[in-house]
Amino acid sequence: MAAKEALEILGKISSEFKIKGEVRRKGRIWLDTPTEGFVDFCRWLKEQGFEHLSAISAIDWPGEGMYELAYHLWSYLDKTLITLKVKIDRQNAVMKSVTEIWDGSAEAHEREIHELFGIKFEGNNNLTPLFLEDWEGLPPFRKDFNWREYVGEKYYDRDNERERVYYD
């Protein structure tokens, strides 16, 4: 297989799936993906050579009541990066897992997002926490978690003259 250009790949995607996207610069494709058929679309992309799941990022938009997930995929053959952006409901934060496609790599990324944002991934059997020990509060990377307040309450003493400044 010869390497394809980003525009060619985008053309193929929009002819086979009804997904809108753009090429921002050389080798960078950005796609707005619907949640329906997401896993099937990912499987198709992997068959096209996007074997490397570089990262999954979650963005919290409390104003719009949604989480945005960005999947960054790299093709070693076409030397192209695709970013898939999916929006999910913030109240019922559940997403289909892509572990069956990208295996251990996807599992680790989803574990991290589950811990820090509280998003559940259906089909991922290993969502045990990575970083935080015995954490019971709000997932800390959400926008409504105020870490300054948390640190002040937990680690500083209001009656201590030296530490009082952290409250003012």
Next chain:
Amino acid sequence: MSARSTMTEIMNASASTTISQSQPVAEDGGYDLYFGPAHPGSGNFGVKLKVAGEVVTSARADPGYLHRGFEKLMEYRMPIQNSVLSDRICVLEALNWNLVHAEAVEEMMEIEPPERAKYIRVIMAELSRIQSHIIWFGAFCIGTGFETGFKLAFGYRDYILDLFEMITGGRVYPAGYICPGGVRRDFPDGATQKIAQVLDRIRRMLRVEEMENPGLVGRAKGVGILKLQDAIKLGATGPVLRASGLKADVRKDDPYEVYETFDFEVPTREEGDAYARYLVGIEEIRQSAKIIQQALRQLPEGEVIAPKFKRIKLVTKIPEGDVYVRNEVARGEAGMYMVSDGGDKPYRVKIRGPSFLHMIPVLEHLLTGAQIADVPAIYWSLNVCPADLDR
């Protein structure tokens, strides 16, 4: 002699492992063994091993000891502050992470750094890669009981740290030397000559490193074999992936800065074992030296910082949008996803460190079924950094 006392003796002999006191014997007759986090070689990171006899039956990574929440901290700070923060993502290659952050901000703000700054960035990033690989070599040596190699490596690393001190002002942390818009200041007088001298010294060190030390070869050859298909599936990048046989390097495949103008090789090996990873690392030092030499020869004159950033304004609006930047750091692929809602601080920053996948899925995969005595060799051959895993 019972099986348990034999095990204890082995543990004491290796002096690098401790038996969990609370539950020494599992129901199936195996043992729980904690490698780290209070281990001199593991860094701030632990692996929980289940062991039956000499064989590791399951391994669970236990990260989190260095979780500082940089992604969240960056949401509260302006790019010029985040630039300093980005040093700390990985202690051992601060300049490379400076560069990743600077590129993300530049792409958001559509700023092009001056040509001279790009060359300086490449020189600094490659020097940082060399010293990081030297630490890798040193840690690998001490992990496999070859102490001379460790001392040699850390001695030679200091020559590069002297350069960093001369150019950036900091030996380990450059405090945001590579900042959005270019670099903080130009090379001081005599810097280029001094870099050339240090490169000569490093080449001399490589000749010693290349001598096949039987102790090191015996501990590393055929140990921790990572097959290519597993490497891709588990998300390995950088030297780990190249030692398994795939020629992939962000500097070649997705060039940034001025890497496309340089002539250098991407070393690969087919074996995929710890020794192959070590050999790839050694060859990469030589290739980095080659890049630096070319960059020094071609170094253009001119400004080192874009006009917009010349007089640092603390408050700079970041236009709305998002970018994903990829770089090749010493350990593999580094990524930064930055989202802005138009304010002066990024709305969200996601940092993708190469060690995240090397230390969770790849390490767990390689340790399962390995011998206890091979654990340090496998662990260090992956060129791990708990700091960029936890962030």
